[in-house]
Amino acid sequence: MALFCGCGHEALTNTAVLVETYFARNVQDFAIMASFIKYFQYVIYGLASFFFLFGILLLAEGFYATSAVKQTFGEFRSTHCGRCLSLTFIVVTYILAFIWLIVFAFTAIPVYFLFNMEQTCHTVNILAETTPSINQHGWICMDARQYGLLPWNAMPGKACGMTLASICKTSEFYITYDLYIATFAGAGITLLALFLYMVATTYNYAVLRFLGRKGVR
Secondary structure, three states: OHHHHHHHHHHHHHHHHHHHHHOEOOHHHHHHHHHHHHHHHHHHHHHHHHHHHHHHHHHHHHHOOOHHHHHHHOOOOOOHHHHHHHHHHHHHHHHHHHHHHHHHHHHHHHHHHHHHHHHHHHHHHHHHHHOOOHHHOOOOEEEHHHHOOOOOOOOEOEEEHHHHHHHHOOHHHHHHHHHHHHHHHHHHHHHHHHHHHHHHHHHHHHHHHHHHHOOOO
């Protein structure tokens, strides 16, 4: 989660610089995206705080469910309150996993855009080396407007030919690309952790229900 929040915050900041510098000449064309980036950075702050507190609660709930507590406090008997608490954590985790699945898919969009941009730049460089005519690679472009980054009336909104290739050679591009890959990986790791916790807690709750039917509480 820390990987997602930290890298995601920096990736959004670098995205603002990259788009404003190379794809948008007018400040008004970039205003909507700048507001979205600022809003989403505040969302990242909230997610970091929420998952920190949620992790502490899960740690406490897991600690009191271990055999070490049983050895400390004697024979263990589950209560209705304890089972309801476990069920609440299971339901909340299921909801978080569903929401985080959407977040995970959303983080793939900038990775896909920058990957296409890198491949397009590679094509431009190959054509520039093999053909002397600028018309052979001048028509190859990346349009930020097609990905919803800028409104359709934004100018220039796209980069073509050697201009695009020069953008791909900048440090801002590579740093942003690497940060989004790390953000995507962080979202995937968080989703995997939620799924593992869901499996473990669902199994434990099923065992409690089974033992309850046998009269063992």
